[in-house]
Amino acid sequence: MKIVGVGCGPGMLTPEAATVIAGASLVYGSARAIALARDAIAPGSEVHEIEDYRSLRSLPAHAVVLSTGDPMLAGLGYLPGEVVPGISSLQVAFARLKVPLARAAVVSAHGKDHARAIAEAREEVARGRVVFLVADPAFDVGALAAALPPETRLAVCEDLGYPTERIAVGTAAEPPVPRGDLFVVVAGEF
Incomplete structure (x- = not known):
């Protein structure tokens, strides 16, 4: 799985994060994180709003999890997988x-x-x-x-x-x- 920082506000998605998100077929995130990454999400990608944060550890290896700001600053960087940093608050x-x-x-x-x-x-x-x-x-x-x-x-x-x-x-x-x-x-x- 990849945990991708989408920035703390609009227009703060890095090119690396946008590339990872564009290549994802399965995306999870909060409503706010999904909104910040919406333009990078490929048409036809399966997108889910996170309802149970405890279940994120059991996502498949190809899943991309969106984290507002940077995943390593009070974000989802604790999850297993590669972390793609974002622009933090x-x-x-x-x-x-x-x-x-x-x-x-x-x-x-x-x-x-x-x-x-x-x-x-x-x-x-x-x-x-x-x-x-x-x-x-x-x-x-x-x-x-x-x-x-x-x-x-x-x-x-x-x-x-x-x-x-x-x-x-x-x-x-x-x-x-x-x-x-x-x-x-x-x-x-x-």
């Missing part, structure tokens, strides 16, 4: 904010213990790293802000790569507030 957020990737500390709060993620983010900011926090819709940016020194810069990056993209920057004392469900948070000195 980390790359896009740091490019928009002009933060070098070498300063990044990745923290995932997506479907995980938010209190633990906040504690980890606080530790990384204290070390001088710029935290890239993968959030889920229930993540409380205010709780993160309360755990950080008030002068810490915070950015809420929403809908990266989409026409509705929004990046709001503030501080822990006056944190930006997400407007939707598809967002990441950048925290630190940037």
Whole structure:
């Protein structure tokens, strides 16, 4: 099986990913991943929206599994098979904010213990790293802000790569507030 990153937004599908997808006869992905890759999917390909992520390990060897962003950043890269990277929300957020990737500390709060993620983010900011926090819709940016020194810069990056993209920057004392469900948070000195 191949796990293919389709990018975090429209127009971010790499040529390598598009070639792999175009050659696939069996494609699985979330509704969002399928939409991002739609133009690369060959007519007549069998396309399935993923309903049970646990069953992905049992797909046939010729299956292509689409992963939003990059499969190795809170994606489906844990599955067996070859991984074709994609353009991640980390790359896009740091490019928009002009933060070098070498300063990044990745923290995932997506479907995980938010209190633990906040504690980890606080530790990384204290070390001088710029935290890239993968959030889920229930993540409380205010709780993160309360755990950080008030002068810490915070950015809420929403809908990266989409026409509705929004990046709001503030501080822990006056944190930006997400407007939707598809967002990441950048925290630190940037």
